[in-house]
Amino acid sequence: MRFRGLQLEIHPIDWVIVGLLLVAVVVGAARLRSQQPELYPLLTQHLSVLAGFLAFAAAAIRWQRSWWVIYARPVIAAAIIYSLYTSLGLLGMSAMGYRADAALSRIDAALFGGTDPTFLIEHWITPARVELFAFFYVLFLAYVNLSLVLGALGRPPLERDQFFTGWVSTYAFCYLGYIFLPAHGPGVFHAAAYHVPLMGGYFYQLILRTTAATGGELGVFPSLHGGASVYLCNFDLGTNRLRGLTYVPIVILIFMATVVLRIHYVIDLIVGTAVALTCRRIGPRVLGRWARLRHAEGLPALPGGEADVLPALSNIRGGRVTSVLSAY
Amino acid sequence: MxxxxxxxxxxxxxxxxxxxxxxxxxxxxxxxxxxxxxxxxxxxxxxxxxxxxxxxxxxxxxxxxxxxxxxxxxxxxxxxxxxxxxxxxxxxxxxxxxxxxxxxxxxxxxxxxxxxxxxxxxxxxxxxxxxxxxxxxxxxxxxxxxxxxxxxxxxxxxxxxxxEDRREMVIVHYASEIIATQGGMPRPLGSVEPTVAEWFGLLARLQQGYRQLLAVRAVEVEALSERVRRHRAELKRLGIAPSEVYLPLHPARAALFLVRELELTLLGAPLAVFGILNHLIPYVAVKTLARALSKDKDQWASNVIYPSFLVFPLYELLLLAAVWMTLPTFWAVIYSAALPYTGYYALLYRDRTGSAWRRARTFFYFLFHRGTQSRLADEGRSILSAIESLGEQLEPARPGAPLAEGARG
Structure with a gap:
């Protein structure tokens, strides 16, 4: 009974983030003895983030009828998700005594008739093409962040929370790959075997500088460039078709960029896409069910007391809000 | 049947x-x-x-x-x-x-x-x-x-x-448009619209209520209908959609609108232009043909759809044949994939930019005619309240029940 109460109080996004941080802490703690010098700061870092987030989650429950909760959750969730981008990659590299590169490369080779696809396109690489794809690789950041801002401010309340639940879940599941299947990517794994080095201009240098600043290629499986962009595009296709269609070619180019720039294996992209589509399907359903249960228990369906969304709750079909007209 | x-x-x-x-x-x-x-x-x-x-x-x-x-x-x-x-x-x-x-x-x-x-x-x-x-x-x-x-x-x-007794009437009532506004902020452009079944469900309920009330409160209903007609006529004259009467003149919301629409307008322009250029000829041809053949509104869609089945695929086949004969395979593949996609995209883009333009125009009109907006909004809300109050008389057991509840198609 107490757990059920807690289940209704804690937002699905909070469950996902707490779960992910707990996994990180448990993995760090379990491997602490053998890898102590490297893992200790990481463990401390993740424990601190966990404690801080739990404090936020408690505050969000205490003041769940306040307006600020509506905006604080997406901002804090996005900040934590972004901060984990590097730290979980490092954790996987430090805690696990193996690298998944060889297996991922073998799968890629099997998919492409025996040769890793980055070798197949090697003859096609020119500095201009590298720079073009580097631009699209960087564009991903603009796409994600603009989508998050528009998602937080421009969507109806229920749709907004569904959007963020799926987005956070996509990242969380992909991060599990970073922890348990650490890999550097084809650019590092096959570095000595390439005949054509990658050379580009401003955007390519920007990628190199950013990667170096965040500790190098840490964690590539599954691809978040692939997964997150598919998630955003797919969500938009269901709720704002023109925006979704606008980004279809850009998402394809982002996919191609990760392979051309030797950052991801193709299998990373495939699994990232699968994770994104699963979270796109499940995330909104989970959130919808949670909101309905809260509504039935007399709580505000969504934190922040956005009662205007309540009539739509009976119309969540297939995870998509199909109607608000019944409120008229 | x-x-x-x-x-x-x-x-x-x-x-x-x-x-x-x-x-x-x-x-x-x-x-x-x-x-x-x-x-x-x-x-x-x-x-x-x-x-x-x-x-x-x-x-x-x-x-x-x-x-x-x-x-x-x-x-x-x-x-x-x-x-x-x-x-x-x-x-x-x-x-x-x-x-x-x-x-x-x-x-x-x-x-x-x-x-x-x-x-x-x-x-x-x-x-x-x-x-x-x-x-x-x-x-x-x-x-x-x-x-x-x-x-x-x-x-x-x-x-x-x-x-006998199995005929149904179809009445499109302006009141439904006013009710659909809820007297509140218009929905963001491009967001999920209510389903057409819900829309007609609302119309059916209104129609039913209208008929019932006409029998018992004819004077009130006629007076309200006249107000609705006047309100709708004024909106039409000003070129304002009923849903946009309550457009908030808030700088932050306007900035968000600007970012959202500019993003799509700029990023989507190359795709839309490609789609328009590649489909302009069959589009204009079918439209001209439909206009020439249609003597009544009920013939328009048929005169568009049936020729389109023939004209668009034929035209696209011609284009593709020309492209595969002249361009390298890689670009021919890209073009083949882009052709239907951008054609569809161009239609959505035109609708969206048109809506964005209308909404921006309404925003600026209201910005410089704040009195007009508050008068229109007051009248809209007053009509809504009058409809709801009449509706409560039909459903005295359920005050405040949503008007379209139970409307499913």
Whole structure:
């Protein structure tokens, strides 16, 4: 009974983030003895983030009828998700005594008739093409962040929370790959075997500088460039078709960029896409069910007391809000 | 048994919705069109000869044969689609039914023994804008009529009696637009719209309430209707949609609107331009043809859709052939994938930029005429409140119940 109460109080996004941080802490703690010098700061870092987030989650429950909760959750969730981008990659590299590169490369080779696809396109690489794809690789950041801002401010309340639940879940599941299947990517794994080095201009240098600043290629499986962009595009296709269609070619180019720039294996992209589509399907359903249960228990369906969304709750079909007209 | 308001588009809808073979019926004069005649021969259409078409070559004696063909099809378990009004039209209410459908049904029961148990299923077809590209349509199946049981209960009935009291009216009421605003902020452009079933559900409820109230409170209802008409006329004169009367003049919201629409306008422009340039010729050709052929609103969609089946694929095939002959394979593949995608994209883009432009124009109009906005908004909310107060009199047990509750199609 107490757990059920807690289940209704804690937002699905909070469950996902707490779960992910707990996994990180448990993995760090379990491997602490053998890898102590490297893992200790990481463990401390993740424990601190966990404690801080739990404090936020408690505050969000205490003041769940306040307006600020509506905006604080997406901002804090996005900040934590972004901060984990590097730290979980490092954790996987430090805690696990193996690298998944060889297996991922073998799968890629099997998919492409025996040769890793980055070798197949090697003859096609020119500095201009590298720079073009580097631009699209960087564009991903603009796409994600603009989508998050528009998602937080421009969507109806229920749709907004569904959007963020799926987005956070996509990242969380992909991060599990970073922890348990650490890999550097084809650019590092096959570095000595390439005949054509990658050379580009401003955007390519920007990628190199950013990667170096965040500790190098840490964690590539599954691809978040692939997964997150598919998630955003797919969500938009269901709720704002023109925006979704606008980004279809850009998402394809982002996919191609990760392979051309030797950052991801193709299998990373495939699994990232699968994770994104699963979270796109499940995330909104989970959130919808949670909101309905809260509504039935007399709580505000969504934190922040956005009662205007309540009539739509009976119309969540297939995870998509199909109607608000019944409120008229 | 559907109503008939959109010419040759109507018969396609029950076929798609039922997902089973449906034998179509049509007026005999359509068979004279060589292309349609060929298409409809393939579909096994049964032709009826109408009295008003005798001068155009219809032979009423042929109906005996047509009726028999219908009964044979029914004996084999087929579903037949007959438009009992016998004509496609743009009237706000249904026209009188011809007796052919009832005669076929009664003869099938009385003479053929009613194998399989014939049922007549009323089908309602309602379009949000049948003379527009990509209009929504609501297809609703009514309660089926078991002809055998009905004849048992009415052994002496004639064909005209079968459909008495089974006509439905279709009224598009301005009040529904005002109710749909909820007196609140308009929804963001591009967001998920209410389904067409919900829209028509609301209309049906309004229509029902309107009729009931007209009988008991005619003066109030007429006065309110006049206010609604005046309000709607003023909005139309100003070029403002009812949903945009309550547009918030808030700088942060305006900035968000600007970012969202500029993002799509700028990023989407290359795709839209590509789509427009590659489809302009067939688009204009079909539109010109439809304009020339359509004498009434109910013919517009048919005159767009049927030629489009031919014109667009042919044109795209020509383009693709030219591209594959002239461009390298890589670019030809890209072009082939982009062609249908950008064509569809261009249509959505045009709608969206048009809506964004209208909303921006309304924003600036209200910015410089704040008095007008508050007057229009007050009047809109006052009308809403008057409708709700009248509605409560219809449902005294459920004050505050949402107007469209239970409306499902």
């Amino acid at each position: 559907p109503n008939h308001s959109n010419s040759l588009v109507d018969p396609l809808l029950p076929i798609v919705a039922l997902g089973r073979k449906v034998t179509l019926t049509a007026k005999s004069t359509l068979a004279r069109n060589p292309l349609l005649g060929l298409l409809w021969k393939g579909l096994g259409v049964i032709y009826f000869h109408r009295a008003q078409d005798v001068a155009k070559g219809a032979d009423l004696r042929e109906n005996v044969h047509a009726f028999e063909t219908c009964r044979q099809s029914l004996s084999q378990g087929a579903a037949i689609c007959i438009f009992p009004e016998g004509i496609s039209h743009s009237d706000l209410q249904m026209r009188n039914f011809h007796t052919g459908l009832a005669r076929i049904a009664m003869e099938f029961v009385r003479k053929d023994g009613n194998p399989g148990g014939l049922e007549i299923e009323p089908v309602g077809l309602l379009y949000t804008g049948k003379d527009r590209f990509r209009s929504d349509v609501w297809l609703r199946f009514g309660r089926p009529l078991d002809v055998g049981k009905w004849l048992d209960a009415h052994p002496d009935a004639d064909a005209a009696a079968l459909f």
